[in-house]
Amino acid sequence: MAYVKKRGDSYFIRCSAGYDSTGKQIQKSMTWRIPEGMSPKKAEKEAHHQAAIFEEQVRNGEVYDGRLKFKDFAEKWFTNYAELHLRPRTVTRYRECMQRINKAVGHVPINKIRPQHLIKFYNSLTDPIIPRTYAPAVDFDNLIATKGFTRSALAKSCGVSEYAVRQLVNGKYIQEKPALKLSEALEIPLQELFNISESEHVLSQETILSHHRIISSIMSKAVKWQIIPSNPAERVEAPKVQKKEAVYLDEYQAVEMLEALENEPLQYKTAIYMLLYTGFRRGEMLGLKWDDINFDNNTIAVKRSVLYNSDMGVFEDETKNATSQRIIKVSTGGFVDTQEILRLSERMAAKSRGFMAK
Numbered sequence: 246m247a248y249v250k251k252r253g254d255s256y257f258i259r260c261s262a263g264y265d266s267t268g269k270q271i272q273k274s275m276t277w278r279i280p281e282g283m284s285p286k287k288a289e290k291e292a293h294h295q296a297a298i299f300e301e302q303v304r305n306g307e308v309y310d311g312r313l314k315f316k317d318f319a320e321k322w323f324t325n326y327a328e329l330h331l332r333p334r335t336v337t338r339y340r341e342c343m344q345r346i347n348k349a350v351g352h353v354p355i356n357k358i359r360p361q362h363l364i365k366f367y368n369s370l371t372d373p374i375i376p377r378t379y380a381p382a383v384d385f386d387n388l389i390a391t392k393g394f395t396r397s398a399l400a401k402s403c404g405v406s407e408y409a410v411r412q413l414v415n416g417k418y419i420q421e422k423p424a425l426k427l428s429e430a431l432e433i434p435l436q437e438l439f440n441i442s443e444s445e446h447v448l449s450q451e452t453i454l455s456h457h458r459i460i461s462s463i464m465s466k467a468v469k470w471q472i473i474p475s476n477p478a479e480r481v482e483a484p485k486v487q488k489k490e491a492v493y494l495d496e497y498q499a500v501e502m503l504e505a506l507e508n509e510p511l512q513y514k515t516a517i518y519m520l521l522y523t524g525f526r527r528g529e530m531l532g533l534k535w536d537d538i539n540f541d542n543n544t545i546a547v548k549r550s551v552l553y554n555s556d557m558g559v560f561e562d563e564t565k566n567a568t569s570q571r572i573i574k575v576s577t578g579g580f581v582d583t584q585e586i587l588r589l590s591e592r593m594a595a596k597s598r599g600f601m602a603k
Contacts (some may be wrong), residue, residue, distance in 0.1 A: 247296040254279050256292035260300045273303045275471050299471065313465075315358060316351030318472065319343060322463045332562060337554040342456050345370070355464075356473050360480045363460060367484055370453045375445050379424035379439040385413040392431060403430030408553060418442075450486040457483050495522075523573045530550045532561060543575045 247260040259274040276464040277295045279288045327336050349366040350358055363496055369555050389399055389410075396414065400407040412419050413427075428435045435441070461478035468476050494502065499521060506514045519530050528550035537546045553559050 247300045249292055249296045251289070251292070252276075253280070256288075258292070258296045258299050260303055262303050273299075275299055276474055278474070302471070312354045312356060313472070314351065314396070315342075315355045316347045318355050318467060319347070319351070319463050322466055326466055332479065332564075333560065334552055334554045336456070339459050341590050342452075342459050346456060346460060350460075355467055358464070358477055360477050363457075363478060363481045367457060367481070370448050370456060370484075374448070375443045376446055377421055377441055377443050378418040379421065379435075379441055380418040381413045382438060382440045385410070388431070389414075399427075399430065403427055406553075406559075424456060435453060450484060453484045454486050457481070522575060525573075526550070526565070526569075529561075529564065529569070545573045545575065547571050547573065 247258055248256045255276050255278045257274065257276055258545040259272055260508050262271040262273045264270055277292055280290075283291070319415065323340070327339060331339075346366070349369065350362050353362060353437045389396060392399075394402070396410045397407055403426040405426050409419045409427075424435065424439055428438050431438065457478065461476065464473070464476040464478050467473045502517065503521070506517055518528065519525060519533075520527070523530075523545060525547065529547050531551035532549040533545065533547075537548060539545070547564060550562050550564055551559060
């Protein structure tokens with residue numbers, strides 16, 4: 246049974262978590278703070294209720310030691326929360342941010358992190374960084390064939406996305422992580438396979454704010470899971486982000502762009518018309534299927550997105566949020582006949598059917 250003792254405006258709770266290999270009893274403890282305005286009698290009753298919950302969590306292995314290093318708890322946060330509730334691209338972006346976060350505070354026990362640690366870290370994020378990029382030093386298309394791979398087979402064998410392989414085939418650069426995997430899979434030294442370059446880069450204000458949001462979310466869960474009593478990130482002023490005005494085409498620029506598209510390939514022309522006349526996000530447009538388009542009523546239904554991240558490559562996902570699932574009515578008025586977008590879609594559909602019939 247849990248031990249419960251009142252200490253000022255809180256209750257100290259302790260219970261057994263079994264024994265270690267030497268026969269010494271393992272004990273877990275927590276502090277439950279009395280909410281403001283709660284009567285002493287009700288507080289005592291609630292403290293014992295919290296003790297029962299805590300004891301059950303300890304028994305089920307759901308309580309971690311507050312001395313757990315921040316980076317180790319963060320990994321539990323990714324496994325038990327982020328990967329279950331957040332979008333894949335968000336998880337990938339958060340993991341990228343964790344590289345800097347772990348260098349700064351990953352080694353610190355989570356119950357020892359103070360606002361000063363975070364302030365120092367946020368200030369350091371404004372310093373220039375020098376990332377490396379890896380451009381192909383060889384003909385990758387020929388190299389892949391020589392090694393007996395297809396592009397997709399190479400990507401799968403070394404755990405990188407097909408997009409990364411396609412970037413190299415097209416002569417474009419990739420990041421360090423996939424470059425290392427490809428070098429190992431092809432058994433060619435990194436310096437022979439890539440031209441490695443460095444350039445000074447400063448993180449944007451939005452990216453710096455993202456680091457704060459991740460830390461705050463992790464620490465908030467640590468509080469909720471009763472590992473630490475409070476969230477130090479709440480006592481640090483979040484990095485400020487200046488609002489930027491959206492960049493968009495005016496009426497004359499839109500007309501000029503449409504005129505320039507006149508002799509371009511059908512798929513590009515359709516894509517630009519679609520984005521211009523509907524306001525779709527790029528991922529929403531790429532996620533469209535023929536059944537989503539109603540040619541009789543001139544409507545297009547948004548039901549999904551097609552996205553990309555470095556871990557998964559191209560994948561299908563839900564829309565950004567519930568309100569993003571909507572039906573767009575394509576009008577027939579305006580300075581350019583918007584019915585053109587539907588005619589282009591019909592032509593694309595006919596072209597696809599003809600290709601598949603061959």
